[in-house]
Amino acid sequence: MKKILKLLVLVLVVALLYFGFTTYPKLDLISGFSAKSVASGHFLDNRPLELIEKGDNDIPLLNLATNKIDETGKFATSAVYGLKERKAIYREGLGATLINDDFDISKPYDIPKRTKLENNLSFPYGNNEPKDTVFANIDYTKLKNAVASAFDKTGGKLKRTRAVVVLYKDKLITEKYDTGFTKDSKILGWSMTKSITSSAFGVLAKQGKIDIYKPAPIAEWKNDDRKIITINDLLHMNSGLEWEEDYSTICDATKMLFLAEDMGRVQMDKPAQFKPDTHWNYSSGTTNLLSKILRSQFKTHQEYIDFWYSAVIDKIGMNSMVVEQDMTGNFVGSSYGWATPRDWSKFGLLYLHKGNWKGEQILDESWVKYTATPTNTSDGKYGAQFWLNAGGKFPDVPRDMFYCSGYQGQMVAIIPSLDMVIVRMGLKEDPAFDFNGFLKGIIDSVKK
Incomplete structure (x- = not known):
């Protein structure tokens, strides 16, 4: 015993x-x-x-x-x-x-001033229900089967798709939602939010209020090797700053998202490992540093939080979107953007049309080209806070596709050569979810 x-x-x-x-x-x-x-x-x-x-x-x-x-x-x-x-x-x-325990929940806080798009237009350029449109060159049976194949059968957990929205020639040609989700469900885009952050810089650049090729305006870097890092380097994930991003373990990214008060400072405090523009390294910390830099461009916090919505989000009728903040009040531009799948597709449509939204040039065409041009150390897979297919990651998808991508397989795919935007939201990412096959099935339903 x-x-x-x-x-x-x-x-x-x-x-x-x-x-x-x-x-x-x-x-x-x-x-x-x-x-x-x-x-x-x-x-x-x-x-x-x-x-x-x-x-x-x-x-x-x-x-x-x-x-x-x-x-x-x-x-x-x-x-x-x-x-x-x-x-x-x-x-x-x-x-x-x-x-954390030090956060003062009684402290007053600013709330973004929002404007709702009310133009009496149908989706996607308005918030009314989309009009039925039939294209003679689309095999709708094949399209329906391609989209359905992205979803699990009842009770399954292999593909874990929650929503698919497909726009073709500015029209909704199909959408599908998993049980428990609808067209009104807000879904976290995770790192797709990085592309929203990039767009805010694009508007400032168009307004002539920022020069992305100048050194980043960070006083703490002025007396060391980091003083030559530009906003352009940060947008390209090419700054040379130390960073580890591995969500399976304790790393810089997880400590930032779930421990830090000021998420932008985490990357700001990292040392330089390489010279800028020599080593590409994906970093959510970099995007939150960009959000912190954006804050420095405005006189008040209210102006900063209003700008994200007035300049891009509400401008294109993404009225469901909410970008969440860290404890200091800065937007978590790396990860915390929520919106309906339809509203995520509107964002893709803005870039499909080279920054033009129904006649209004919100972003310069040159900015959209900039975001979709590979940075020279990414092997054709990354631009400026957008992922690219220029290197052929998805072999059966046109090389001109560029896309927003988020943890667990969130995607807004923009395919200019096909005049198409494809949104997929879910809980499985590549390669567990076959994005190449999924995209190919939808593309093949359109007769050339």
Whole structure:
């Protein structure tokens, strides 16, 4: 009996040591990710906790969290085995923000001033229902089958597509939603938000208010090697700054998103590893630094938060979109943009038409060309906060395709040669989800 007890104690000690070395350091990140996901999904999109836990939070380790929603206080809390409880608060107009114990929830805050597109036009140039349009050169049976093949059968979890929207020649030719989601569902774009951030710079450049080829306006860099880094280098993910982005572990990106108060400062404080324009390195920290730089271009915080919406988002009728903020009030331009799939498709349409929105040139054509031109160290896969197919990542898709891309397989694909925009939202990314086959199936439904 004593031997059995000793063995049980030994097993318990080993288990505790294993937990301590492998999981405990991650608890802040697990509970932080979970609390933020629950608060955003519930208060922005009215998702019940059960759907969030079985869908959004159905990720290894994240399912260890126990979550609670406070409807009255409008916040969510999460903890792992009762440890490391984290809290995310919801504020109307701002979405959810993951906070720490030092955050003053009673402090007044600015809310973006929004304008709703009311032009009595049908989607996509307005918010009325789309008009039925039939194109003689589209095989609608093939199109329907291609889109349907992106979705799981009831209860399946292989493809995990939540929404598909396809625009062709400015018309909605098909859309489909998974159970529990509709055309009005707001879905997190994750890193597709980076392309929104880039667009804000594009408007400032068009207005002549910023020169992206000048050194970034960061006082802390003026006396070291980083002083030569330009906004152009940052937009291209080509700054040479140290950064690690690996969502399967504790890294710069996860610590930034789930621990940092000022997300833009995390990348700003990193040392230079290489000379600018010599090493491409994908970095969400870089985009949040760009958001911080954008803030410095405005006299007041209110002007900064209004600009994102007035210059781009509301300008094209993406009225469902909410870009969430960090604890300092800066937009998390790397990751936290929520919108309906239809509204994400409007953003693709803006770029399909070279920055023109129904006659108004919101972005210069040269800016759209700039965003879709490969940076010289990315092997043809990245431009300025947009991904590219110039290097042939998707072999059966035209090389001129450029796209917004986000964690777990969010995509807004822009294909100029086909006059087409394809949106896919889901929970599986390439290669687990066959994007090449998915895109090819839709493209093949259009007769040349």
